[in-house]
Amino acid sequence: MNSKIQLILGGARSGKSRLAEQRAEQLLADGKVKRLVYVATAQGKDPEMQHRIAHHKTHRSAGWQVVEEPWRLDDVVISHSEQTCILIDCLTLWLTYGLCELGFEAVEQKKQQLIASLKQTTARVILVSNEVGHGIVPLGELSRQFVDQAGWLHQDIAALASRVDFVIAGCLLPLKQEHML
DSSP: OEEEEEEEEEOTTSSHHHHHHHHHHHHHHTTSOSEEEEEEOOOOOSHHHHHHHHHHHHHSOTTEEEEEOSSOHHHHHHTOOTTEEEEEEOHHHHHHHIIIIIOHHHHHHHHHHHHHHHHHOOSEEEEEEEOOTTSOOOSSHHHHHHHHHHHHHHHHHHHHEEEEEEEETTEEEEEEEOOOO
């Protein structure tokens, strides 16, 4: 377990990104970090996604260094020091990119690299992801693979994290909370 790793899960528009940003900004205000890095995994490939990205940008405070990275999260995580809080938003978009653009084997390999980087980092890392496993089993193979991979990814990161929360309708439901440094 890494005491500086947090995972925040929730549905679309649940308030999980806002909570993650507030936590990171509180770490900065408390002097626990000196720098905030926002890692955006979304790509604006259509007007609707471009609108979502713009919405996030306008609601984020100005103190963030933004890194747009749809795939190499492990490289970003390992490149920052203990003086940094890295907010990764979101893992399910990262997973979608991997499955749709690169394939299952690439996802498996990159997931292991991400887990390894989270174990090694001295930075504080807050990961945001959509919980997609509450519904029925999807009909299509890719959709089932996505739900399975997201569930396994969340389990692996939750096992590593010292704090895991679920957010629904802006309300926080703590799932795991151990001593945070």
